[in-house]
Amino acid sequence: MKKKIIIVGLLSLIFLSGCWDKVEIDQRIFVSTIGVDLHEESGMKKYMVTYEYPNINAIGKNATEDQKVYVHSTPASSIFQAGRELSTQIPFPFYYKHLKVLILGEKLLNEEKMVRQVIDELNRDTKVNKNIQILAAEGKVSDIINANVIRAQTTDGVLYSNVKNNRTSGKYTVQTLTGLISTLDFAGATVIPKVTVEGDRYSVSGGCLLKNYKHVAWLDEKENRGLSFVRGQVENETLDAFYKGDIISFTVIQSSSNKEVNLDKEIDVTFSVRLEGYLQGYIIGKDKTAFDMKVIEEMEKVLEEDVKKEIQSIIKKIQKTYKADVIGIGEHLSKFEPKKWREIKDDWDNIFPDINIDLSVDVKIRRIGLTK
């Protein structure tokens, strides 16, 4: 009896060890970036999908290979279908759990239905992290991914590190998958960062204005910064302004923005934007000092004027030209004035361009550095 138990026990060591179908880490492919573009041909394969993944053998001190990143493109009917298509060329299976970045191409963004399909597929998948960063490419996606291959240093992908580390700058507004979906749910419009490529270098700056999953306009850096100020998202950004002929630069370290909605007659919205920060640079000279209340106040005035102009121009644009509510007024109404919102929500696209938006900007220079 005892012998039998021992034999069964020993056999179970072989069969129950759980390692029989293990996959070594260098035999998995961790896709870090997916780019999707339009493939203009008839048939099912409407997407041009590009996968980027790090070369595991090139990571670490004793790297055996030089090429850090591999890029593959294929036409496919969906982003995961592309993985199946590519499996004919690539020896190992794809893993999407560490996916970090999704880049949508310019031509694709003009096709509402196709963008919706891509987003649904990612949102439905059980493996994909819902915090992936969504970017819009001005031009072709494959150019951008190939451009950052040359600069590849990190395993997460250069674009991801770039976006992750500058998320509070005003130059672009980072957008995750969940964030994209919920802002589009609430307001029907959102902004995602724009990537462009010049020569062999990419740059992330400005934004792509989406309305109902469809591209409406490109925003440049300044316009995007204006929007970020209104949303109170800027935490690390330097502003320049002319003060009595000299350029002063002011670094924002904290910003906040408040909306107040007044529904008495028409919809009146008042934004009060508040920026705090320190003086980064002025000019050296005998009679130039920032150590003076009057000077500081005047500098604040100048900055306020500049910021105000910047914000007003973009608000006017999104209101009159694009008719896209990316500053969250609809969301605010739906949350705080649900009764009014129920009346107007079906007609919001026509009402939004005509609401009155007031703006007050308050800049505070809290510190001036080490010199007077």
Next chain:
Amino acid sequence: MEKNRISNQQLKALLVTTVIGIGILSLPSEVAVALNNDGWIAILIGGLIPVPFIMIMDRLFKMYPKKSYFQITKEVMSPFVAYIFFIVFFIYTIVVIGYIHRVFAEVIKAYLLENTPIKVILITMLVAVSYAARSRLEVLARVAVMIYPIILGFPIFLLVVNLPNLDYTNILPIFQLDIKQIPNGIFTAYSAYLGFEITTLAFNITEDNTKSVKYTLRGLFTVIGVYLIVFFVTLSQYGVFQLKRGIWPSIDVIKEVDLPGYFVENLDGIVLAIWVLVVYSSLGPFFHTSGIILKEIFNTKTHEVFIPFLIPITFVISIIPDNLVVVTKVMARILEYLAFIVSIILPVVIFIVAYIKKRRVKT
């Protein structure tokens, strides 16, 4: 200490662990579909529904001290009616077990074990649960005490890791509900509270009967609290539209966690592994109950003999539905009606009959 007695603390833990199981994963989404931002009202009211029935049970057991629920049923009802009651109760328990198993397997397959056949997941869980179900309720109560802190820890953990990126304004607007939708919402939420029937087995074996109700209600309020926290966290993380879209938002919300430092990313694997324990602790008592009912029907000494036969039955029930949609649209509906009968109508009927009989004896 007497054999097969449980303390009131154990009773509370048993109630909490039995009630919280698979419902916690889908509840936020389901109540949001019915009542949008006001889903918490359904959670609250749905959780208060069991209160009068727990009171009734308590009165019933005080009328017939030292007797089990099934003995009381046999005593007050004619044998034929009592058997019908037992059979309904039995069908209810095996459908519950099948349902929980199926949803459990679907979740595990979706998030953890992609390539494992669903039948393997089902059988391993069934065998493990049946082992626990063979023991007395006292043992299950001890298991419950062990798992209780995990259940309380889960919502707190969820809250803490999500705190940095919650948007509390997503909870607004409140009190914008459609009155007609309230019953529907409460009915949905009520299905997440199934399992409090375990008190029918546990009340009469507590050490201190006088305080059992107090502890049971405390347990119930704990469950309501856990559900409310999970609902508000998922709602403020996702906003109402995305919340409605999700099937298991309580797990997805863990995937949203993005704290500085990489080691707290993709936590869903760990949380699900712990959640297996939670499901285990809610399956055990149900399995045990179905064994006990069979014991009463066939008048045997122990319930252990029936447990092995229940494994294939519940297995078949859990693989009948074609897919998850059928499970939630059909199986869950059937279950809700059965639960309504078993947890509300049966106790009331038994109580009324018992009450009338007692009075007649007195006069």
